[in-house]
Amino acid sequence: MPVPVIMPKFEMAQESGKVLRWLKQEGDAVAKGEAILEVETDKVAMEVEAPASGTLVGIRVGPGEVVPIGQPIAFILLPGEVWTAAPTPSPAPSPGTPRATPLAERLAQAHGVDLAAVLGTGPGGRVTKADVEMYLARQRMEDAPKGAVRAVPAARRLARELGVDLREVKGTGPGGRIQSADVLRAAEAIPRAAEAEALPRPALRRRVPLTGMRRAIAERMLRSVREAPQFTVSVDVEMGRALAMVEDLSAWAEREEGVRVTLTALLIRACAWALRRHPSLNATLEGEEILEWEEVNIGVAVAVPEGLVVPVVPGADRKGLIEIARALEEKATRAREGRLRPEDLQGGTFTLSNLGMYGVDRFTAILNPPQAAILAVGRVAKRPVVEEGDRVEVRSMATFTLTADHRIVDGVQAARFLDDLRMALERPGILLG
Known part of the structure; x- marks a missing residue:
């Protein structure tokens, strides 16, 4: 199966990364460990290495686009494989082939999971440990209390500071999870009566969004003076x-x-x-x-x-x-x-x-x-x-x-x-x- 290239997590508090430029292009041959693109976080720019050797295909995002961590941004097509834009379901396992890997079986047994309900993505449709973990994650989402808001910790802190109701925020992270950027957009959309009634202000030279490194510095220094x-x-x-x-x-x-x-x-x-x-x-x-x-x-x-x-x-x-x-x-x-x-x-x-x-x-x-x-x-x-x-x-x-x-x-x-x-x-x- 093609190996996904995911948006990596370089820092503890990182929620997303911005693609700066692709060092390799669609259809290029790449070697495992070779730099294929540059990504910018809140602090620095980093190179992302190929997770496998093969052909770079299915590039999903271009320069300047911001992607949540863990989301696939491209794929590495392994030698002998044929790329299709839409992933095809794995074939059913042949008679005699174990339904799941030993690790997947132990994990399923520990959590009381019926392997028949788990979609296998391994060779021949075999259920892997990652498939069971994904199934458990979906179950936790479905079993969450009705109305519960899914948001990363940094977004929750920011919402408290800005007075934003997370229930009114649309999340753009994996599975609809709310990111800090979503909170900032929601805060900008809140009508501010005080501003509407304020006296005329001087002419504005420019408006600079508090994003990227400046936002990271602001949050870190605010935490410093507030806590210490x-x-x-x-x-x-x-x-x-x-x-x-x-x-x-x-x-x-x-x-x-x-x-x-x-x-x-x-x-x-x-x-x-x-x-x-x-x-x-x-x-x-x-x-x-x-x-x-x-x-x-x-x-x-x-x-x-x-x-x-x-x-x-x-x-x-x-x-x-x-x-x-x-x-x-x-x-x-x-x-x-x-x-x-x-x-x-x-x-x-x-x-x-x-x-x-x-x-x-x-x-x-x-x-x-x-x-x-x-x-x-x-x-x-x-x-x-x-x-x-x-x-x-x-x-x-x-x-x-x-x-x-x-x-x-x-x-x-x-x-x-x-x-x-x-x-x-x-x-x-x-x-x-």
Whole structure:
């Protein structure tokens, strides 16, 4: 039978994907594992690989179309098979052929399912485990209370926030399930008396739908400020020796290793060193438990045209500066080109946001849930500093602001972390040990 190419799920909260372009066309030969199309999620663009070797047929969606996850978008015709646009029923099993696979029989027996009522899609009409699971899913839908609304969790949350009655929303997901996009469309259609009675507004330049990455960021940040009691602690750090170290190492690394060592790479190394000393900040909250992680995986906020992504440098505490710089350069490039892979965004335990290159002196970052803390770094600038004996000297200074989840971290823990981070940057030779 032809193998379906389904809209894959790359992220935990993903509901759908948009087809960007087909890399292979109708009738092209493809090999298993070969990239056949590009798909865009709320965060990144990904390549979808062929699930089998054969001929690409039955392409159902074109560029720009949004498809719910799990829905077939094309098929791979296996060698020796003939493609028909409409699927044909499998022939009845020949005498002596088992009606179902052993796995299907065990699953049916466990749930009290009569295999005679299950449509078989396997060779010769044989009932497979997937057929029994599909039958059970249909039964659950039919047995659901009358009037029950089928919607993904994200759509339910969005409906509560926007005041949308899910019973009035038409779902476009698999089996009519309501997606977040359906809720947004329903919200736009609700008459707003306040708007009708409002005073004349300025001329509108353009209307930008809150969709895709911007919607994902909005939902994530709203969840962050709503659920986590956040507090901030700031410290000024003298950066002269750190800048000199970056300058010396970068000149050598570019010549010998072909990679440019940046201040952000040094900040990642310093944060990893400090997090090893303060594991309470390298943590997340899960239910009634605080999980402190053995790995120090630092995410770095990177601006892209559509918004913001946070690629992760895994095992930053075990990497040298050049290794961190190379990983950071590769992931930042992929982020800006829209080529991030799922593993580039997963597993972060702490986040660094550096806006110094944009001339920002200081700022406060919002937590990246479910992480315990995020560090905001401003620009390095010449400032007057009062030394002992009231002597004023001009030094290269930067302001570091830590935002932490008070459910996980206390003020003293945050302060001690920042104190060690300042020590590591003002005496960067410590990081070479």
